[in-house]
Amino acid sequence: MENKAKITLYGLSMSTCTQRVIAALTEKGLSFKLVSIDFAGGEHKSKNYLEEKNPFGVIPVLIDENGFKVYESRAICRYLETQYKGKGAELIPTKDAKAQGLFEQAASTEISYFDPYASGIVFERVFKKMKGQGEADETKVAEYKKQLNTNLDVYEKILSKQPYLAGETFTLADLFHLPYGAWLVKLGEGNFFESRPHVKQWWDKITARVSWKTVQAME
Ligand SMILES: N[C@@H](CCC(=O)N[C@@H](CS)C(=O)NCC(=O)O)C(=O)O
Structure with a gap:
């Protein structure tokens, strides 16, 4: 079945940094589409990837449904928590x-x-x-x-x-x-x-x- 998720994660399911983000997306109960990057073929070092996705030439990169793009796995997780506060588990306490x-x-x-x-x-x-x-x-x-x-x-x-x-x-x-x-x-x-x-x-x-x-x- 077609995955209609509006959050796109560019990465690889066996990459540690991608896994960090997948765990956070799952904690938040967010559906997402994982687009695998052709590591062996050097896609993450291509001109297009460096310009459009991540200038450091690494994975993962997340593009939210509102078009917002963010890279760095821990920053992505923090963004998801803030943007989807109230959904799924609370992953950053903001009580005080x-x-x-x-x-x-x-x-x-x-x-x-x-x-x-x-x-x-x-x-x-x-x-x-x-x-x-x-x-x-x-x-x-x-x-x-x-x-x-x-x-x-x-x-x-x-x-x-x-x-x-x-x-x-x-x-x-x-x-x-x-x-x-x-x-x-x-x-x-x-x-x-x-x-x-x-x-x-x-x-x-x-x-x-x-x-x-x-x-x-x-x-
Ligand atoms: N600090 C970055 C590290 C990203 C990173 O090093 N990703 C690895 C995969 S886990 C990668 O893309 N390596 C390819 C390379 O270094 O060329 C993050 O947390 O997202």
Whole structure:
């Protein structure tokens, strides 16, 4: 059947950044059309793509039904939450300045203390070879692992006092962890989560959400 969804997501179902957006779209209960980009053929580096979609030559890019275009996966998720507030799950608490401040603190935690190390490990072990950039540098992997372990010890402390990173409810700050966290598990590095009881509880809860199951079913 023809997909009449008015939100278009340009990306790939197995790309981590695209998955982040698909999870957010699903949390919001928004239907969308995924238009696959021909990565192998270099479509994302074509003149047209750079001019019309994303000048950095990466995926994903979202075009909303009102024609608004936005790229950068986390920015897309934030946009969706604001534009479709009141629909689906509330992914950024706006009750008061404190709740919003705590959300921003948690979102910054993900991009500062989780993503660089988790994505670094995945890049070395998976994407480097795919991009023809050689074998994994295991010295770098060891450094990333050490730092990620140190940072997840702090997560353990935070999550022993509250169920989610921003407080009592699931937010985009939790969701942002899913794609690279899942890659760590796929690479046999699930111990990052398993070895810390509160981090494990949190990870089990966020990966059990319908939104993440939907992403996995699309892979
Ligand atoms: N910060 C960007 C990163 C986008 C990104 O690096 N996307 C990858 C796929 S997950 C990509 O398009 N890589 C192609 C390339 O680097 O040439 C975001 O969150 O959207």
